[in-house]
Amino acid sequence: MNVVKGVAEMKALSRSLKRDGKTIAFVPTMGALHEGHLTLMAEGKKRADVLVASVFVNPTQFGPGEDYKKYTRDTEGDLDKMSQTGVDIAFFPGPEEIYPPGFQTYVEVTELEKPLCGASRPGHFRGVATVVLKLFNIVRPDVAFFGRKDYQQLQVIKRMVRDLDLDVEIVGMPIVREASGLAMSSRNAYLSEEQRTRAVALSKALGEIKRKFDGGERKASVLLESGKRILSDSSAGEIDYLEIRNGDTLEEVMLASPGDVAALAVKVGRARLIDNIEL
Numbered sequence: 001m002n003v004v005k006g007v008a009e010m011k012a013l014s015r016s017l018k019r020d021g022k023t024i025a026f027v028p029t030m031g032a033l034h035e036g037h038l039t040l041m042a043e044g045k046k047r048a049d050v051l052v053a054s055v056f057v058n059p060t061q062f063g064p065g066e067d068y069k070k071y072t073r074d075t076e077g078d079l080d081k082m083s084q085t086g087v088d089i090a091f092f093p094g095p096e097e098i099y100p101p102g103f104q105t106y107v108e109v110t111e112l113e114k115p116l117c118g119a120s121r122p123g124h125f126r127g128v129a130t131v132v133l134k135l136f137n138i139v140r141p142d143v144a145f146f147g148r149k150d151y152q153q154l155q156v157i158k159r160m161v162r163d164l165d166l167d168v169e170i171v172g173m174p175i176v177r178e179a180s181g182l183a184m185s186s187r188n189a190y191l192s193e194e195q196r197t198r199a200v201a202l203s204k205a206l207g208e209i210k211r212k213f214d215g216g217e218r219k220a221s222v223l224l225e226s227g228k229r230i231l232s233d234s235s236a237g238e239i240d241y242l243e244i245r246n247g248d249t250l251e252e253v254m255l256a257s258p259g260d261v262a263a264l265a266v267k268v269g270r271a272r273l274i275d276n277i278e279l
């Protein structure tokens with residue numbers, strides 16, 4: 001595995017791969033890698049000649065008072081996992097290279113970034129879209145992999161790719177969960193054992209919404225109430241949102257239909273956890 005830190009070096013590598021007619025698969029991450037990240041990489045390995053995965057804790061997607069400084073960093077562990085998963089190029093750029101002095105250009109996906117996580121994390125998706133576009137320009141992938149766990153992020157990226165005519169295929173990958181149902185996340189490391197047990201209610205609440213939907217219930221308010229009850233009965237934590245929205249536009253729906261998504265964010269201890277289920 002080739003470990004690359006410099007932006008210029010990564011650009012030169014992708015340029016020469018393209019010249020040789022190689023296809024490039026790309027998985028951008030913020031590190032502290034777990035099975036969720038690794039399934040994206042394993043799929044990427046199958047889909048192109050060369051697999052590039054990046055680790056970059058992107059400062060512009062964290063708001064003031066969020067966990068940018070405390071976000072888990074585990075370079076050694078990440079490198080181990082990446083090489084075991086068949087990553088060909090591990091790209092670890094530094095913040096000063098991605099955001100050099102004078103940096104002032106941002107990408108905004110104006111409507112999709114507003115609801116759900118965008119409402120409680122203003123500027124978050126602007127930071128995400130900007131860094132992903134930059135990474136695409138540096139790595140020049142043919143295909144890039146994102147988890148459906150970050151459902152809104154996936155929609156934002158897909159929209160950006162369409163709107164800006166980017167020449168990259170975006171693949172959304174299924175949510176990888178622990179045996180308990182808890183969606184894997186780098187932020188699960190913040191949870192105590194007791195909080196981890198309580199956090200199982202998040203996937204339970206979503207599972208109950210889906211069960212009721214599959215049973216024929218369509219009223220969003222009724223579906224959401226059943227989910228909220230599970231969250232409050234298990235004292236999961238402070239609910240940031242629990243909503244049902246159109247799966248493509250993320251517009252709110254009163255009556256749920258197939259293709260909609262039920263999504264939530266809940267603060268469990270100091271971890272703000274997100275999860276969703278597609279109806």
Ligand code: AMP
Nearest residue numbers: 029030031036146147149150175176184
């Ligand atoms: P992150 O390091 O949290 O920025 O995530 C990097 C990529 O991995 C994103 O596309 C995430 O959606 C994806 N990802 C994170 N957790 C999971 C999971 N449990 N299942 C599937 N994909 C995931």
